[in-house]
Amino acid sequence: DAKTTQPPSMDCAEGRAANLPCNHSTISGNEYVYWYRQIHSQGPQYIIHGLKNNETNEMASLIITEDRKSSTLILPHATLRDTAVYYCIVRVGLFNTGTASKLTFGTGTRLQVTL
């Protein structure tokens, strides 16, 4: 799986958009970009994933650059409950045997949403 680089921490004012960047310059053509978050010591929560195109769901938007070497997770109106560690993960999306199925978590970005 491709390595990812994320800033260790970010702050965001409540009600503003939170833009979390991720670099994955060694991504392969069949690798998806996944975003998870972990609030305190709860189980990681799936947010969104994408391959090439930008994606949006009820939680967030994912913007992937044309060369796919970086992406940005956007929380459009951050609230205090969005305070968490956000993980950007790149992995092969097809069901495979072997360790390609695992998620490799880095250190993520600690997002602090403040009043």
Add this chain to the structure above:
Amino acid sequence: DSGVTQTPKHLITATGQRVTLRCSPRSGDLSVYWYQQSLDQGLQFLIQYYNGEERAKGNILERFSAQQFPDLHSELNLSSLELGDSALYFCASSVRSPPDTQYFGPGTRLTVL
């Protein structure tokens, strides 16, 4: 609520003991994954089962073992426990289809005294 359940929520035991952690995947999910999160190691993949068969192994110690039963629930067995095994243990499940998104349970916090 991801639909993945784990029991117990908390477990406190002594060194040298054996414990069993249980995971029930989301309805319809055939794959189960186990992850360990300790303070110094972050989230680490341990093992994956698909429809009862072991499919992938990560950094799982020989003292640890897992299995997936016909009803698809899974158990992670930890034996000869050491202080360093204290951690959060998460189970995740996914369906067998691209892109195989994993959904995590709430975890079991294991404390070894």
